[in-house]
Amino acid sequence: xxxxxxxxxxxxxxxxxxxxxxxxxTTAPDRLAELVAIHKERFASLAPDGLIVYDIQDExxxxxxxxxxxxxxxxxxxxxxxxxxxxxTVPKIVYKSVANTTAASLxxxxxxLSGDDSAGLAVxxxxxxxxxxxxxxxxxxxxxLMRANAPDVVLGGIAIPERHAVKGDEHERIxxxxxxxxxxxxxxxxxxxxxxxxxxxxYYYALRKxxxxxxxxxxxxxxxxxxxxxxLMRWLGISIxxxxxxxxxxxxxxxxxxxxxxxxxxADVVAFAREKGLPLGVNVESISIRRAEIDASLELFxxxxxLLART
Numbered sequence: 001x002x003x004x005x006x007x008x009x010x011x012x013x014x015x016x017x018x019x020x021x022x023x024x025x026t027t028a029p030d031r032l033a034e035l036v037a038i039h040k041e042r043f044a045s046l047a048p049d050g051l052i053v054y055d056i057q058d059e060x061x062x063x064x065x066x067x068x069x070x071x072x073x074x075x076x077x078x079x080x081x082x083x084x085x086x087x088x089t090v091p092k093i094v095y096k097s098v099a100n101t102t103a104a105s106l107x108x109x110x111x112x113l114s115g116d117d118s119a120g121l122a123v124x125x126x127x128x129x130x131x132x133x134x135x136x137x138x139x140x141x142x143x144x145l146m147r148a149n150a151p152d153v154v155l156g157g158i159a160i161p162e163r164h165a166v167k168g169d170e171h172e173r174i175x176x177x178x179x180x181x182x183x184x185x186x187x188x189x190x191x192x193x194x195x196x197x198x199x200x201x202x203y204y205y206a207l208r209k210x211x212x213x214x215x216x217x218x219x220x221x222x223x224x225x226x227x228x229x230x231x232l233m234r235w236l237g238i239s240i241x242x243x244x245x246x247x248x249x250x251x252x253x254x255x256x257x258x259x260x261x262x263x264x265x266x267a268d269v270v271a272f273a274r275e276k277g278l279p280l281g282v283n284v285e286s287i288s289i290r291r292a293e294i295d296a297s298l299e300l301f302x303x304x305x306x307l308l309a310r311t
Contacts, residue, residue: 015281019052022080099127110150143180171203
């Protein structure tokens with residue numbers, strides 16, 4: 001059993017993940033080989049508990065505003081994680097969007113993840129909006145099929161504090177997903193401590209009513225190095241308080257400021273969760289493909305790992 005699977009089984013706090021998007025589907029073979037080599041070297045030195053490989057979708061149905069950066073299809077995440085990065089020994093958590101997936105195709109996909117400690121980790125993602133649901137599987141159906149067809153795959157879910165701020169029921173969604181087999185949750189990028197703490201608070205008090213045991217919730221952080229990246233974050237639905245936006249846009253060094261703000265936010269939420277016995281971890285990603293922001297995400301990962309170790 002990998003260390004990550006052991007930590008998930010123990011519902012341990014302090015899990016540290018790093019998230020990446022697969023290369024674009026149109027990436028030339030020589031450039032793809034170069035990217036694979038970079039990722040292998042990077043994760044060997046970074047040594048996260050696990051590597052998240054996202055399933056990037058267009059999401060145009062979720063937001064009618066023009067996308068700040070064009071959407072380009074990527075290599076399937078399971079192919080990139082378990083074939084091209086097969087020699088990277090870090091456990092991989094593969095995301096899977098089920099909105100346009102049939103029961104048969106999900107069964108075929110799940111068989112590729114079964115029976116291997118390093119491969120048996122997945123996060124299922126529902127449609128980005130009701131309009132985008134199409135004729136594919138509902139998320140609940142996908143969880144049930146995974147439990148029936150691939151019970152050895154450790155399933156995770158998505159937790160969205162922004163949705164909780166609007167609907168007030170994200171903690172109930174978490175509980176329902178746990179009942180369907182979810183062992184951990186990953187948030188989208190967070191920049192609003194109040195929204196995260198509200199979701200965690202409701203989750204904690206819901207558990208108290210049933211003597212339930214909390215599962216790890218992994219908070220995602222991403223540095224912001226430019227107004228364009230900030231625009232993309234907003235387009236993706238990330239809640240950024242006005243005061244924090246002002247701090248970023250009026251600092252001569254936006255990137256350094258964002259790292260410090262992420263560190264402060266993480267410390268605040270971790271302290272809040274620790275008092276309630278909620279096991280939190282972190283996931284760091286770079287929303288931007290700019291080298292400076294990718295490098296900043298590596299620094300942020302190290303800082304947040306040290307923060308969790310201290311607490």
